[in-house]
Amino acid sequence: MKVGETVPTAKGNAKIIKKEAICTDAHWALLLKPITDAEIKAAIFSIPEHKSPGPDGYSSAFYKDSWSIIGDEVCNAIKDVFRSGKLLRQLNATILTLIPKCRLKKNDCVILNNKIVDRIRSLGAKNLSYAGRLVLVSSVLSTMHNYWAPMFVLPKGVLQRVDNICRNFLWEGSSEYGKVPSVGWQKVCVQKQEGGLGLKQSHVWNITMVGKLVWWIDVQPDRLWVQWVNLVYLKGSNWLEYNPSSDCYWYWRKICGVRDNMIEGFVEGQWSHNSGVYTVKGCYQWLRLKRDRVDWYRKIRCPIVIPKHNFIAWTIADQAFKLKDRLVQYGVSKDDLCCICQMHTETHHLFVKCQFRQELLHIVGEWLGTDISKEGSIITHARRRWSKLRKSISTTIVLTCWYFIWMQRNKSRLHQCISRPNIVAKHLQEVIRSRLFHCKPVCISQKDVN
Ligand SMILES: [Zn+2]
Numbered sequence: 162m163k164v165g166e167t168v169p170t171a172k173g174n175a176k177i178i179k180k181e182a183i184c185t186d187a188h189w190a191l192l193l194k195p196i197t198d199a200e201i202k203a204a205i206f207s208i209p210e211h212k213s214p215g216p217d218g219y220s221s222a223f224y225k226d227s228w229s230i231i232g233d234e235v236c237n238a239i240k241d242v243f244r245s246g247k248l249l250r251q252l253n254a255t256i257l258t259l260i261p262k263c264r265l266k267k268n269d270c271v272i273l274n275n276k277i278v279d280r281i282r283s284l285g286a287k288n289l290s291y292a293g294r295l296v297l298v299s300s301v302l303s304t305m306h307n308y309w310a311p312m313f314v315l316p317k318g319v320l321q322r323v324d325n326i327c328r329n330f331l332w333e334g335s336s337e338y339g340k341v342p343s344v345g346w347q348k349v350c351v352q353k354q355e356g357g358l359g360l361k362q363s364h365v366w367n368i369t370m371v372g373k374l375v376w377w378i379d380v381q382p383d384r385l386w387v388q389w390v391n392l393v394y395l396k397g398s399n400w401l402e403y404n405p406s407s408d409c410y411w412y413w414r415k416i417c418g419v420r421d422n423m424i425e426g427f428v429e430g431q432w433s434h435n436s437g438v439y440t441v442k443g444c445y446q447w448l449r450l451k452r453d454r455v456d457w458y459r460k461i462r463c464p465i466v467i468p469k470h471n472f473i474a475w476t477i478a479d480q481a482f483k484l485k486d487r488l489v490q491y492g493v494s495k496d497d498l499c500c501i502c503q504m505h506t507e508t509h510h511l512f513v514k515c516q517f518r519q520e521l522l523h524i525v526g527e528w529l530g531t532d533i534s535k536e537g538s539i540i541t542h543a544r545r546r547w548s549k550l551r552k553s554i555s556t557t558i559v560l561t562c563w564y565f566i567w568m569q570r571n572k573s574r575l576h577q578c579i580s581r582p583n584i585v586a587k588h589l590q591e592v593i594r595s596r597l598f599h600c601k602p603v604c605i606s607q608k609d610v611n
Pocket residue numbers: 499500501502503504505510511514515516517
């Protein structure tokens with residue numbers, strides 16, 4: 162039935178209507194009794210805390226925690242609905258957001274995109290480092306994945322827009338597109354071991370969340386919802402071979418589309434992953450974009466390194482930053498010479514052979530007790546015989562060096578000046594000292610004591 166459509170209903174039973182009043186005076190009094198604040202409070206406090214929040218974003222936990230402040234107003238608003246028979250516009254919004262459950266179009270999801278943009282703007286994110294923005298993007302995406310993705314098969318255009326906002330925010334600090342990002346979004350979304358940052362691919366995550374319904378239909382016939390699906394749509398046909406007719410509800414056809422994406426995961430009618438038990442995480446691992454493992458992943462993984470230094474280390478290890486030859490390619494720079502020494506082509510030179518880098522590493526090598534300036538790649542310096550603590554500290558020093566070289570390179574390109582290696586080394590030493598002081602201790606072995 163559509164909204165506004167007139168549907169004939171069964172006629173009233175005249176015998177019952179002609180009967181004397183069935184409700185007693187006591188029943189009438191009870192039905193007409195005004196709703197009390199205690200009843201409203203009891204109803205709200207009976208909602209479990211982790212139920213999905215409403216479109217205002219507030220869960221029942223919020224109302225419970227702040228009841229001492231907002232309780233009176235909430236009670237007055239609810240009592241007013243009973244008194245006047247009119248629903249508050251704000252409460253009506255809840256009902257309107259349920260309509261997309263029937264048919265969800267790109268325009269219906271504008272609220273989702275707007276919420277993400279508002280959140281990004283409210284956090285003054287422009288001043289955050291890349292690592293800070295990465296944490297924020299990850300939290301925004303996980304909110305969307307946990308609240309929207311389990312309920313709706315979101316239109317591809319909407320998910321694309323969400324990805325674009327997050328990508329612009331990560332690289333630009335704003336929701337608008339500015340310049341070509343250093344790393345493509347697809348690559349950012351692959352696993353860390355494969356050279357990415359481990360963010361989730363929105364459309365794959367959406368499929369795997371709704372995929373649970375597909376699995377339920379296959380293995381849990383006793384569920385009420387599955388019984389309804391069997392009665393209304395499947396009517397005894399095999400779920401994995403069923404084809405929905407074109408007059409079926411849009412949402413049901415979407416669920417069938419998700420089944421098509423997962424169909425190879427079913428072998429002889431059984432879900433073939435995770436010992437036959439469907440898990441969202443397991444299905445995501447199966448459907449996600451995969452790349453070859455990268456050998457540098459473990460070398461730049463160290464808990465002591467400051468996150469923003471680690472982010473720069475990731476882009477350098479991946480050679481993602483626009484070194485001069487790429488800037489020449491885009492017409493931003495006229496030559497491809499190293500910004501610091503102006504003597505060699507910058508790519509494959511700045512972090513390996515540049516004189517500035519050699520001098521800086523020579524100084525920090527003295528703290529480590531080994532000369533690392535001659536090594537071709539600065540991530541191969543850790544010695545096997547070293548203790549875990551020494552390896553962690555040396556990795557931190559070297560990755561922090563990368564960050565400082567990168568900053569000096571940018572300073573030279575933009576302001577035509579650089580600091581001397583010994584000054585940079587001193588600053589670097591202070592950063593490492595304070596980091597070691599504030600970090601939780603890495604296990605100290607007998608080797609370190611000796
Ligand atoms: Zn150089």
